[in-house]
Amino acid sequence: MYRSHNCGQLRSSHINTEVTLAGWVQKIRDKGFITWVDLRDRYGVTQLVFDEERTSESIFKTAQKLGREFVIQVKGTVIERASKNPNIPTGDIEVLVNELQILNISKVPPFTIEDQTDGGDELRMQFRYLDIRRNPVKNSLIFRHKVAQAVRNYLSSKDFIEVETPYLIKSTPEGARDFVVPSRMNPGEFYALPQSPQTFKQLLMVGGMDKYFQIVKCFRDEDLRADRQPEFTQIDCEMAFVNQEDILNTFEGLTRHLLKEINGVEVDAFPRMTYDDAMRLYGNDKPDIRFGMQFGELNNVAKHKDFNVFNTAELVVGIAVPGGNAFTRKEIDQLIDWVKRPQIGALGMVYVRCNEDGTFKSSVDKFYNEEDLKAWADITQAKPGDLICVLSGETNKVRSQLSTLRMELANRLGLRKPNEFAPLWVVDFPLLEWDEDTQRYHAMHHPFTSPKPGQLELLDTNPGAVKANAYDLVLNGNEIGGGSIRIHDKKTQAVMLRHLGFSDEDAKAQFGFLMDAFEYGAPPHGGIAFGLDRLVAILGGQETIRDFIAFPKNNSGRDVMIDAPAKIDEAQLEELHLKVQSK
């Protein structure tokens, strides 16, 4: 037995107990005649004391040679601490050591193992095993475990069965790029790693599993944006004999359970908003509704004056920034510069100061009178003391720009409180979205999403207008889950694939097994998938997912700790019947 207690366990009730502890040397304070060592393990920190009078000479000398992150085992007596430390649970006691064994020494770590470390991101990734010793990372991983356990226990209690679907599957052209795995036993052929277990979970519904879930790794070979990982984890769920309402209720239940169990927060029934409303009111299909600043569309009250910028714009739209009238002229100018940066791309910004006395002062006073501006204020719900920011241009672009501005201002004003949770269902997504690059429609969700009843015919005449039985769960401005009611008959699936540009032959080659399955009594079904990495980060009140992943990859998809990917042997390539092409 390496230890009788862990380092977070001892209290004053243990005084006079003989204990054995093991852990890492966190801190050493050497006063010459007395040495204190903070001993750390996963569970906490306990103060050890070695002193010239009460500790044997050899142990006292060894103690003075300890270094940071040494691994030691000590035996000793729990004694009352002279100066108690109320900041840690073991702060009332210390352990007077009478045996000390160094289990392993340590080089000086490349960064401090403290909550606030001096290590940069790259260094911390390279020595991730040291980074994990730090409370913020360690606690994030433990937090993730708790969330995953809560998900599993909740869904199990609701009759969901976790079924493992295969990782070595088949590459499909739809969606993001697949990672592929050459097959040695089938020369020239490849498996693909799943982007999601989508078709398998549908087959499980055809197979009568009724309620399926799985916490599962998924893979996408995309050019990585910040805070995206090539492998990520999904809470993947599917149910048979359900309509959209059943799914929303079931997973609202899960989410409420998590918020209560993990965060101790009770939330009201989740509001629902159509995709069209989300775009109109927030310029975004994942609005953060912890705060207001809804868009006010100003076409009716801002056009047909002499201000040509607005007159020629497709959409004039504004938001009221609470208390924004306090901004100085310089601050407002900086804000205008900010929206004009290429990443945002606005051509300019019109603003209206809403004075406390009910009067207005705008950057377009030349064109609009007090009454005009009053109308703007009404529509944007601006109050005295607010600042109205107005952008104009092509509808989609200007909505996106104003949405970015809204979030930026909310961040600056501290309106995005990490411990406040505002979930929202966004429903009635379009079935298809136009892709400028490929000049064709893509499935907005995926090719298995069913159109709303009666809208199948619209596919031929106005594909962009077809709405889907698709829904997203949004939490604090992040899409944490998304799903749909699926197509469950072969004919509709074939029509859908044809509209996505599949020849009948390709459709059969890629999805034949699914369409075949639909001929043998496929039940109506639908589901949802949650991004676990993002979900735990948000529940944990964090902006980035990085610390909730034990061994994340960097933005080039590299694991800098183990140095992967890496070259492999020629012999290995040969066995796989492959040759690397130099560029």
Added chain:
Amino acid sequence: MYRSHNCGQLRSSHINTEVTLAGWVQKIRDKGFITWVDLRDRYGVTQLVFDEERTSESIFKTAQKLGREFVIQVKGTVIERASKNPNIPTGDIEVLVNELQILNISKVPPFTIEDQTDGGDELRMQFRYLDIRRNPVKNSLIFRHKVAQAVRNYLSSKDFIEVETPYLIKSTPEGARDFVVPSRMNPGEFYALPQSPQTFKQLLMVGGMDKYFQIVKCFRDEDLRADRQPEFTQIDCEMAFVNQEDILNTFEGLTRHLLKEINGVEVDAFPRMTYDDAMRLYGNDKPDIRFGMQFGELNNVAKHKDFNVFNTAELVVGIAVPGGNAFTRKEIDQLIDWVKRPQIGALGMVYVRCNEDGTFKSSVDKFYNEEDLKAWADITQAKPGDLICVLSGETNKVRSQLSTLRMELANRLGLRKPNEFAPLWVVDFPLLEWDEDTQRYHAMHHPFTSPKPGQLELLDTNPGAVKANAYDLVLNGNEIGGGSIRIHDKKTQAVMLRHLGFSDEDAKAQFGFLMDAFEYGAPPHGGIAFGLDRLVAILGGQETIRDFIAFPKNNSGRDVMIDAPAKIDEAQLEELHLKVQSK
């Protein structure tokens, strides 16, 4: 709402309730004036009744058009059943249908959806989604879920944290062949899929996670033997500050918990046996101890007579087959033929009939007298009525042959009872094993296993004799788990890798990150991994893992349902900087 109840839910207490059910048509009995339909879902079967008098004409007609596996929704009244069926939980009632909707039709399934199906293995794999509708497969998957949940809840309650380790890692030459994944962003470089998260879990221990587990997919690109899968699931565990005793106790606890929770079986403390004893007494490092038939080594009592076969053999060894004297001469001859088959490879078999009157009759009466045979019987613990089977030859070979014979006889005699559980720890495994093919020592467990204290020096003089801190958990003749105490200092790890034939350069390239980690305060640690597929099969009392995997691959590593692996686009290959070499 598609249903108010499921098909396994209704009882006589529901009589007169209006219900809505949905599911699959399992069976139709059409008597002309009355039609009974068995409606099936995951939860059970409920009898529906349509009758000419009480059912509307249009519904009655529709009912008569139903086919097997049609998906329907019905509304109706729960009524008492005239002839009750005590074999199913809903057997007291039936539902008199007043509304019927066909949700989906079905072609005639390629095999019957019954517990005993007429479908062959290949067909069932191709239509796995239909196979899953069958109780044996469906229940196996649900059983697997229950086991996994029980594992997670138990380990979580013991402070273990489930941490997800990466799937895209680095290829290593040690162990089985890796599946590799070409990296598009890093041309010419490859990830590998993990054969196990071994190094990552050790790094988590270095990182202070203290107790880790993960239920995780692992991958091995091996030529597949029957009942092996290229992807399989492990319960992977690791603990810091532990010795072997701690690990054995912890996971004995887990296994006892599973046996109790899942099987309702209480087992005594698990016996422990050294590897050497297991080989000596059972010829096998995973002995099935549900029954006796321990080996008796007969060198001392069978050599030095005139029987040259034994005199020239390295080992003469026998087992007593309980009641085996009842075998006819023909049966014994067949047994001799059986052990002489090339798969077993014995040169012959000597047998001794132990008569009820205490006399013996052997196939070598020419060489051995009654007293000699009495000594054999004593050593093999044979009783009157038994048959002693004796093999001889080179020690390792003859042990393996006799072990195979022992298992075969146990199967024939029904001694391997699926509902009896006999766990066993096998300990003190050799550190290394000699590989004839490569003419060098390989790590028996893996290169991170620590030798027993004080045996490191033996590595130079007698490598094969070095014992490891390694252990297997054996259940009913199957290795269900294996693990070891790990090396946790750089120097020992370097010595070990050198002995496994790694140059210092290769060692650094492959495992440098781990050896670096050992320099920053690595704690003593060890762990174990269970094969979940096999574990659930054994707990489920089954011989094969196939039905406990939702979508297994065949022996060529193919998923015949989705037809993977498959060719991929030239463009995709080009992006990966790869070319397929024709043979």
